Amino acid sequence: MTAFAPLLSLLEEVPDHRRAEGKVYQLAYVLLFSILAIVSGGNSYRSIVTFIEMHRLRLNEVFGLTWRRAPAHTVIRYILQGLDCDAVETAFRGHAKLLQAAHAKPGGGSLAIDGKTLRGSFDAFRDRAAAHLLGMFATDTALVLAHSEVDEKSNEIPAAQALLAELGLAGHLVTLDALHCQRKPSSSPQRPAPT
Incomplete structure (x- = not known):
């Protein structure tokens, strides 16, 4: 968890476009797990769901979550397509800046x-x-x-x-x-x- 803490804190700053009643899955975790799925070779909404479902128990344990199942691919699509692109770019730039500062010669x-x-x-x-x-x-x-x-x-x-x-x-x-x-x-x- 500590390795992902800086990225997770930056992803928490991305505004959530969903209604308060519809937030079963926290946005920062959906974004983080989507990134992990894509880095692992996923290239579709369904592959993100497959990644989350395959690793759900371990993800729950590491991040202190209680997800009983992975979100549906339509939920992932709705969340990702509604994101503010500038806010996501800001989060990625912040993460890259942290990595650059830690590893630059x-x-x-x-x-x-x-x-x-x-x-x-x-x-x-x-x-x-x-x-x-x-x-x-x-x-x-x-x-x-x-x-x-x-x-x-x-x-x-x-x-x-x-x-x-x-x-x-x-x-x-x-x-x-x-x-x-x-x-x-x-x-x-x-x-x-x-x-």
Whole structure:
């Protein structure tokens, strides 16, 4: 339990969107067990339920719970789909910061920022382009410190600048793609004039 205490305390700060009467399963534990299931190879709501059911007695013992059965996959889906994404990102950033502080080498390592488009995230029905995320990776601890979504009508440059300012990383060595090597880095890339 003590190994999960810092993460659990951060997950307890994520707001619960459910009515008070419908809270049979505490949100922080549902989130923690979902994370454990995904890290163990689960990739669906049903696999999260299977993980919880298979390990329910041990989870009850370790975390002092009295769950008589795992929540249904529809309950897991309802809980996870209703989460405030920013609050979850804040919890993950807080956890990554704690891990980074505990395991970073003296003098620190470099940080790498890179963008990736999420496969299968486009939505043709809603005419939405694929989601593009910017991630920050600490090379000395191999931790992802933060994610930030790149606005559809923008690019990585302003997203990277906002992420660096938000995390207060002055004095760190940061590596970025060549896209960020421009005379005016705050503006979007200009296309060359046709000749």
